[in-house]
Amino acid sequence: MVKVRFAPSPTGNLHIGGARTALFNWMYAKAQGGQFVLRVEDTDLERSKPEYEAEILNSMAWLGLTWDEFYKQSDRFPLYREHAQKLLDEGRAYRDGTAVLLKVDKGREIKFDDLIRGLISFNTDEIKDQVLMKSDGSPAYSFSCVVDDALMGITHVIRGEDHISNTPKQILIYEALGFKAPKFGHLPLIMGADGARLSKRFGAVAVSDYKGEGFLPDGLVNYLMLLGWSPGNQEIVNLAQACTKFSIKKVNKTAAQFDMEKLRWVNAQYIKHCDTVRLADLIIPMLKEEGWVDGSSDRRRIETAVDLYKGRMSTLRDFLERAGYLFMKEISLTEEMLAELRGKDLSQPFSLLAERLSKADVFDVATTEKVFRELVVDLGMTSGDLVHPVRLALSASSVGPGLFETMAVLGRDRTVARLQKAY
């Protein structure tokens, strides 16, 4: 049976590139009816931090990448020592101080058939003796990796292209240990917009950053799967559907540039089709954080607002920026907006509108529209003359949903107050 693993080291938050590697492993496992192992590679005692481990587990769960087995290398040090001793006893390794190194024979050709790239070969002349156990008694990366992959029965090692040159070294370790090497597949790397490697200066590189920006996990996952693979003539594909189509053979060899615009578009698709109740559940905590709503707030009103903006946002944070005026007590207009409002004297229509709206029996979309249209006719104006200034006065923005929908969600009190304050 197919068994794959994702092996992050807890020296930082889950990186977007790591998430993509995890995703492809996960899809491969599901596509093959196999298992997915999560292994924390925390052998670097200095740099590994429990909070990073927790964050990685969190991000994995958030993305929906569940695991069948879980291991931590720090729990397995005896195993590595044991295998190193075995190599020492067999004369395949030697000590250098307290460190243990693997003897590498020169002049050999090491080749492997990469799942994605086909045949790749290296000459052992390029490979020096490999550190197996470090002087401090902890295992070196390649050694713990090989021991674990072998003992855990990993059948396919799918990882980033940056590991290609580690592969021959690890194959040598498999040989020395007498273990059968798994199949290897090396994924193309994800690059930033400038074609350089994704790094801190690129902006958001951690999955948690994207979560904080208001990307939905389904949206992020969908975008990530498009980097180096294609589900066919279709961009919006959920994880379950993708798994039925996924084939490691169809994975690209070329590095892909991360395109924020497309990510935003994919995410917008998910938001647009997301259930309003779920969206509200995600947005309400953000509104609370801004101090705009509290436990006593009208949930129905929030959902109506979410509905109004569902098709107008790419991330949940967009909602905060664009619909915040609906929840703030007061809004402030910029100098430009004020100047625009005062370009023409609309004090009469504004005060009349405020007056009539405050007297309306109900305050819903139909009623506010009726009041507005009647007023416009009474004053011999056109709707266009008044719509824009009123929108500006109510929302401090020249764009937004329909004006009457906006009024209805804003509510009578805020609407009237803002109209009165405008002149």
Place this chain on the structure above:
RNA sequence: GACCCCAUCGUCUAGCCUGGUCAGGACACAAGCUUUUCAAGCUUGGAACGCGGGUUCAAAUCCCGCUGGGGUCACCA
């Protein structure tokens, strides 16, 4: 520098394996429709096989070279 990997619109990609459809789709961009604005939606448009050699009746597709990009050269993972 050495070794390894890669190369289709600006970007993500389909097509390449098993040569022969105007090189298809998506994001972005432009125009139009719709509209109280914006967004969404719909329609239309511009936009690519890095270069040079082969092989072949025929090459994006197969082979070689060049150029370009990337990765690795740690007792970090």
